[in-house]
Amino acid sequence: MIIIRYPLIILLLCSPAHAASPVTILDPWIREAPPNMHHLAAYMRIGNESEQVITLVDILSEDFSEIEIHKTSMEDGMGSMEYVQQLDILPNKVATFKPGGYHLMLMGPKRRLQVGDQVGFKLVFANGTEIPVIFVVRRQDH
Ligand SMILES: [Cu+2]
Known part of the structure; x- marks a missing residue:
């Protein structure tokens, strides 16, 4: 009879804690x-698969002294960057950070980063959700 318990225990251990995350x-x-x-x-x-607006409010990494959300825009042929305090992601939408648009500005790197390196970040949302993410260093033209 004891043997019957094992599959149940394994199932409980394997169920991913973040399976229900809409982000x-x-x-x-x-x-x-x-x-x-x-x-x-x-x-x-960042994809939002929920029915609520989710708001990115903070980005943390031990490898940088400060991280901000920025938006690049072109004015009279000149690129400029604007500080964005927080970013709303509408229900069932995807927010895209890409060259020439939104980006995370990583200031004060604490180590030399080279192609292939992995850096741990934590994204913090207004509802208290914190999502750990591994960023990989790549060349611009990839
Ligand atoms: Cu910037």
Whole structure:
């Protein structure tokens, strides 16, 4: 009779704790930069599969002294960056961070990052959800 208990226990251990999370992070990457750069940019897509607006309010990583959400826009042929305090992602929509648009501005890197390196981040949302994400360093033209 004891044997019957094992499959049940294994099932409980294997059920993923975050299976119900309506937030998906797709293709997170950091653009490789020369070693003297104090600012790096990171990109990803955030999918919201819930019926509520979710709001990205903070981004944390032990590998940078500060991280902000920025938006690049073109004015008279000149690119400029705007600080964005928080970003709303509408129900059943995807927010896209990509070169020339939204990006995470990574300031004060604490180590030299090279192509293939992995960096741990934590995305914090207004509802208290925290999502750990691994970003991979890539070249710009990938
Ligand atoms: Cu920026």
